[in-house]
Amino acid sequence: MHRSGKVKELEELAGVLGEIRSRNGPHRVVQCHGVFDLLHIGHIRHFQQAKTAGDLLVVTITPDSFVRKGPHRPAFTQELRAESIAALDCVDYVAINRWPTAVETIKLLKPDVYAKGPDYKDPTQDRTGKISEEEDAVASVGGSLLITEDIVFSSSSLLNRHLPAFPPEVTQYLAGFSGRYSSDQVISYLENARALKVLVVGETIIDEYQYCEQLGKSTKEPILATRYLTTEKFPGGIAAVANHVANFCDNVTMLSMLGDRDSQEEFVRGSLHQNIHPVFLYKSGSPTIVKRRYVESYLLQKLFEVYEINDEDLNAR
Numbered sequence: 001m002h003r004s005g006k007v008k009e010l011e012e013l014a015g016v017l018g019e020i021r022s023r024n025g026p027h028r029v030v031q032c033h034g035v036f037d038l039l040h041i042g043h044i045r046h047f048q049q050a051k052t053a054g055d056l057l058v059v060t061i062t063p064d065s066f067v068r069k070g071p072h073r074p075a076f077t078q079e080l081r082a083e084s085i086a087a088l089d090c091v092d093y094v095a096i097n098r099w100p101t102a103v104e105t106i107k108l109l110k111p112d113v114y115a116k117g118p119d120y121k122d123p124t125q126d127r128t129g130k131i132s133e134e135e136d137a138v139a140s141v142g143g144s145l146l147i148t149e150d151i152v153f154s155s156s157s158l159l160n161r162h163l164p165a166f167p168p169e170v171t172q173y174l175a176g177f178s179g180r181y182s183s184d185q186v187i188s189y190l191e192n193a194r195a196l197k198v199l200v201v202g203e204t205i206i207d208e209y210q211y212c213e214q215l216g217k218s219t220k221e222p223i224l225a226t227r228y229l230t231t232e233k234f235p236g237g238i239a240a241v242a243n244h245v246a247n248f249c250d251n252v253t254m255l256s257m258l259g260d261r262d263s264q265e266e267f268v269r270g271s272l273h274q275n276i277h278p279v280f281l282y283k284s285g286s287p288t289i290v291k292r293r294y295v296e297s298y299l300l301q302k303l304f305e306v307y308e309i310n311d312e313d314l315n316a317r
Contacts, residue, residue, distance in 0.1 A: 006086040006093050013058065013095045014108050020056065028054035030146070031111035033102040033134075035062045037074040039084045042117070045150040050115035051090045053146050058093040058109060059085050066100040077300055101130045106137040114138040115146040190248050197251045202238030204256045204268055206290040209233075211297040229297050235271035236291065246273035253277045262287035262308070286310035 008016060020027045030050050036043055036059075051057040061081050067074045074081065078096045086094045097105050106114060120131050135145045166174070212226035219225075235243065242254040252275060258265055260282040268288070272278060290308040295301065 006091065007082050008093055008095050010060075010095045010098060010105065010108060013093055016093065017056070017058070017109060026055040028113070029056045029058060029109070029111045030054035030113040030115055031058050031060065031102075031106065031109055032115050033060045033062075033097070033105065034117075035067055035074060036081055036085060037067070037076055039081075042150065044088065044090075046115070046117045046148050047085075047088060048090050049148040049150060050113070050146065053113045053115065056092045057090060058095065058111070059091050060095050060097045060102060060105050060109070061085070062100075063096055063098065066097075077298070079298060102134050103130075103137045106134060106143075107141060110141040110143070111138065112143050113146050114143055115148055118147060118149050121147050193248050194250050196249045197253075198245050198249045199253045199255065200238055200242045200245060201255045202241065204235070204239045204258055204288060205237030206264055206267070206288060207234045207236035207240075208290055208292045210292060210294045212294060212303075213298070214296055224303065226294070226296070226303070233267065235268060237289070239268055239271060242276050242278075243271075243273055246276050250275050251277075253279060255279045255281070257281050257283055259283055259287040259289075259310070260285065262290075264288045264290075283310065283314060286312075 017027075017029055021029075030053050032047060032050050034043075047057060047059065061078060064074055064078045076084070082094045082096055085091055095105075099105065102114075114134060114137075116131065116134075138145055209232045211229045211231070213229055215225040215227055217223070217225065234240070238254060238256050242252055246252045252273075254272070254276055256278065258268070258280050263282065265280065265288075269278060287308045287310065292306045292308070294303045294305070296303055
C-alpha cells in the first residue's frame with residue numbers, strides 16, 4: 001500500500017507535534033476533521049483558509065467504520081481519503097481517527113485552532129449535535145474554534161448525483177419518494193410501527209470478513225499469496241433482518257435455524273438487539289452457516305469466498 005510520509009498513526013502524530021512544540025520557532029497547530037469522502041474545491045479552500053490561522057495544518061479523517069452517510073459509503077476507503085488529502089501542499093499531516101467523533105482526537109493532538117466549515121456556523125443546524133462537544137474539547141486543551149468562510153459543497157450530494165450507488169430506476173424512485181414525503185412524515189410512519197408485534201423467520205448466517213494484503217504470486221504455486229490483517233464478524237441472514245426491524249418495533253420474535261455443531265449461538269445471541277426474542281431450531285449434523293469472505297484491504301475488493309454450510313434437506317426430527 002502506498003502511503004505518504006505525511007500520513008501518520010494518531011499516537012505517532014501526537015509525538016511529532018509534541019517534538020515540534022518543544023523547539024523554538026512557530027508551531028501553532030490547526031486541526032480539521034471530517035469524512036472528506038469526495039475531495040472537492042470546497043474542502044481545498046477550507047484547508048487553505050484554516051492553514052492561515054496557524055503554522056501547521058493537520059487533518060484527521062473519520063474511519064470507514066464510523067461513516068454514516070448512507071449505503072455504500074464511504075465511496076473511498078480511509079486509506080485512499082488520507083492519501084488524497086496528504087497530496088495537498090497546504091496540509092502538513094494526516095491521521096485516521098479511531099473514534100466516531102473528533103473529541104478524543106482533539107484531546108490527544110491539542111490543536112491551537114480547530115477549524116470547521118461554514119455549514120457549521122449555526123450549531124443548531126448540526127443534526128449530530130457533535131460540534132458543541134468538539135468546541136468544548138478544543139477549549140479544554142486551550143484552543144479555539146474557527147469557522148471558515150467560503151463556498152460549500154456536499155460530498156454526499158455530489159456522489160449521489162454523479163456516482164449513484166443504485167441503478168437508475170432505483171435512484172429515480174428515491175428522488176420521487178423524497179419529493180412526495182417529508183422526513184417528518186416518514187419518521188412518523190415508522191414511529192407508528194413501534195407497537196407492532198413482529199415475527200421474522202429464516203436462516204441465521206454469520207458474515208465473516210478476513211481482511212488481507214496482497215503479496216503477489218506465490219513463489220511455489222500459481223496462486224495469489226496474501227498476508228492476514230484482521231477479521232470482522234457480523235450477524236447476517238434473518239439475524240440482520242431482525243436487528244433492522246428491532247430499530248422500529250419494540251417486540252420482535254426471531255425463529256431461526258442454527259447448526260447443532262459449531263452453532264455460534266453465543267455470538268448470535270450477543271449480536272441481537274435486546275428487544276428481540278430468539279427461538280432456535282437446530283439442524284442435525286450441520287454447522288451454523290458461515291459465509292467467509294477474503295477481502296483485499298486497500299480497495300476493499302473481495303478475492304474469494306468460503307462457505308461453511310450443509311445444504312441437505314432437513315431431517316424429520
